[in-house]
Amino acid sequence: xxxxxxxxxxxxAILLSYALYQALVVAPTEQTMGDVxxxxxxxVPSAWTAFTLFFINFAASIYYLAKRSPAxxxxxxxxxxxxxxxxxxxxxxxxxxxxxxxxxxxTWDWRLTSxxxxxxxxxxxxxxxxxxSGGQTPTLAAATAIFGGLCIPFVYFSIWFFRTQHPQPVMxxxxxxxxxxxxxxxxxxxxxxxxxxxxCWSRYRLEKLRREVDAAHALESLKDVAxxxx
Amino acid sequence: xxxxxxxxxxxxxxxxxxxxxxxxxxSRYARLKREIEExxx
Numbered sequence: 269x270x271x272x273x274x275x276x277x278x279x280x281a282i283l284l285s286y287a288l289y290q291a292l293v294v295a296p297t298e299q300t301m302g303d304v305x306x307x308x309x310x311x312v313p314s315a316w317t318a319f320t321l322f323f324i325n326f327a328a329s330i331y332y333l334a335k336r337s338p339a340x341x342x343x344x345x346x347x348x349x350x351x352x353x354x355x356x357x358x359x360x361x362x363x364x365x366x367x368x369x370x371x372x373x374x375t376w377d378w379r380l381t382s383x384x385x386x387x388x389x390x391x392x393x394x395x396x397x398x399x400x401s402g403g404q405t406p407t408l409a410a411a412t413a414i415f416g417g418l419c420i421p422f423v424y425f426s427i428w429f430f431r432t433q434h435p436q437p438v439m440x441x442x443x444x445x446x447x448x449x450x451x452x453x454x455x456x457x458x459x460x461x462x463x464x465x466x467x468c469w470s471r472y473r474l475e476k477l478r479r480e481v482d483a484a485h486a487l488e489s490l491k492d493v494a495x496x497x498x
Numbered sequence: 499x500x501x502x503x504x505x506x507x508x509x510x511x512x513x514x515x516x517x518x519x520x521x522x523x524x525s526r527y528a529r530l531k532r533e534i535e536e537x538x539x
Contacts, residue, residue: 288509307508314512353519357512364508463516470523474530481533488537 273469280462287459290452298449307365313457314357315383317464319420321351322390326417329410338479341406344413346471348393350464355387370433378426379434386423389416 291309298305328344331337362380363373374380393412397405427434445453 303502304504306505310509310512350519353515357515360511360515361508364504364511368504467520467523474523474526477530478526481530481537484537 273466276462276466280459280466283455283459283462287452287455290448290455295449295452296446301369304365304368307361309452309456311358311361311365312453313460314354314361316457317460318351318354318358319424320461321347321354321464321468322386322417322420325351325413326420329413329417332406332410333414341410342472342475342479344410345397345475346468348390348397348413348416349471350467352387352390352394353467354460354464355383355390359383359387375433377432377434378430379423379432382419382423382426386416386419389419 287309291306295306295309297303325344325347328340328347332340332344362383366375367373389412393409393416396412397409400408426432427436
């Protein structure tokens with residue numbers, strides 16, 4: 269088990285390098301946008317990874333509410349936090365692509381606004397977990413996470429239901445894409461998923477240890493109270 | 499900024515965000531280790 273993490277870390281680093289090579293070198297240059305289109309190989313997989321993590325967060329939150337499992341609560345916290353990081357990458361790389369292509373950094377269209385609102389919901393979820401006190405915090409957080417999870421399909425389908433400036437989806441949108449572009453896109457998604465898995469693993473272990481230390485602190489305090497009562 | 503400038507800015511921003519987040523995990527681990535050492539004493 270001790271060796272698994274470094275081995276997976278090395279494999280993920282190789283995969284990330286290979287995916288970067290595919291994105292910057294192998295994938296053909298798009299005719300209209302030029303090299304700036306290559307931002308898409310980080311922008312789209314970041315969103316897909318974030319949504320996958322939010323889906324796990326949603327499932328873990330429902331499981332926590334049903335079974336009160338501390339492990340499910342830690343999984344929910346972990347995936348929520350790392351999902352926020354990946355969606356932040358998506359929200360930052362989007363405007364960097366939009367500026368040279370659209371001529372503006374941001375527009376309040378359905379896709380962009382719903383993505384920002386979803387990100388803010390998950391940021392408030394993390395604030396709730398960080399600053400609320402009392403035994404009901406995981407329950408309140410799970411309820412917030414379920415609400416956040418229900419926003420994800422709306423974000424994804426917003427470009428189908430409404431007229432938006434955002435490009436149509438890569439898959440299922442009716443258009444076609446060069447196979448080398450699709451390969452670069454899927455490789456980057458796979459690499460980001462492996463990277464996210466490793467970060468989730470580290471964060472899960474950290475949170476588990478944090479709770480054990482808090483329990484030890486609580487036990488120490490109880491012993492102090494017992495000693496002073498004697 | 500040229501097209502390549504925007505491309506490099508986006509890729510750099512991605513890794514700055516990820517490395518920044520990893521740094522917070524490392525710092526939280528270090529703080530927790532110090533707490534564990536104090537508890538052992």
